[in-house]
Amino acid sequence: MTDHIRFAGHGVLVTGAARGIGAAVARRFAEEGGRVLVTDRDLPEAERTAAALRQHGLGAQALVCDIADRTSVEAAVAHAVAAFGLLDVLVNCAAHCSPDAPLFEDDHDEAWALDLDVTLTGAYRCCRAALPHLATSGRGAIVSIGSVNGLQDFGNHA
Ligand SMILES: NC(=O)c1ccc[n+]([C@@H]2O[C@H](COP(=O)([O-])OP(=O)(O)OC[C@H]3O[C@@H](n4cnc5c(N)ncnc54)[C@H](O)[C@@H]3O)[C@@H](O)[C@H]2O)c1
Numbered sequence: 001m002t003d004h005i006r007f008a009g010h011g012v013l014v015t016g017a018a019r020g021i022g023a024a025v026a027r028r029f030a031e032e033g034g035r036v037l038v039t040d041r042d043l044p045e046a047e048r049t050a051a052a053l054r055q056h057g058l059g060a061q062a063l064v065c066d067i068a069d070r071t072s073v074e075a076a077v078a079h080a081v082a083a084f085g086l087l088d089v090l091v092n093c094a095a096h097c098s099p100d101a102p103l104f105e106d107d108h109d110e111a112w113a114l115d116l117d118v119t120l121t122g123a124y125r126c127c128r129a130a131l132p133h134l135a136t137s138g139r140g141a142i143v144s145i146g147s148v149n150g151l152q153d154f155g156n157h158a
Contacts, residue, residue, distance in 0.1 A: 016094025
C-alpha cells in the first residue's frame with residue numbers, strides 16, 4: 001500500500017491488466033484512489049485480479065476487452081464512462097509477445113502483421129476511442145507502455 005493518494009475519483013482504464021505489469025499498474029492506481037477498469041482479453045484472469053483489489057477495499061471491476069477488435073475497445077471505453085461517469089486515464093499495456101519468437105531474419109509476415117495489429121494498432125484503437133472522453137475530463141492522460149525491444153533486439157521485432 002502507498003500513502004500517496006494522487007488519483008482520488010479518477011476513472012482509469014488499463015488494457016492487458018489481468019496479469020504482469022498491467023495488473024501492477026491497476027493495483028497502484030487503485031491504491032492511490034482511482035476507480036479502475038481492469039480489462040484484458042482473458043476475462044477470468046481479469047476478474048481474479050479485480051476481485052483481489054476489491055478484497056483490499058480498492059475500487060476495481062473487470063471487463064473483457066480485446067484491443068485487436070475495434071468494437072470491443074469501444075465497448076470497454078463506453079463501459080468505463082458509464083461506470084465512473086468520466087474517463088481520466090488510459091493505460092495501454094496489452095501487447096502481443098511470443099516467448100519463442102523467431103530471429104529477425106526468420107520472422108514471418110503473418111507474425112509481423114499480428115504483432116503490429118495488436119501492440120501498435122491496438123494502442124491506437126484505444127487512444128482513438130478514449131480521446132474524446134479524456135479531453136472532456138479536463139485532466140485526461142494516456143500512458144503507453146513501451147519496451148526494451150525498442151532499444152535492443154529481444155525478439156518480437158514489430
Ligand atoms: N515483462 C517485461 O520485461 C517487459 C519489459 C518492457 C516492456 N514490457 C511491456 O509491458 C507490457 C506488459 O508486459 P507484461 O510482461 O506484463 O506482459 P504479460 O504477457 O504478463 O501480460 C500481457 C497481458 O496482455 C493481455 N493481452 C494480450 N493480447 C491482448 C489483446 N489482444 N487484448 C487485450 N489484452 C491482451 C494478456 O492476456 C496479458 O494479460 C507490454 O506492453 C510489454 O511490451 C514488458
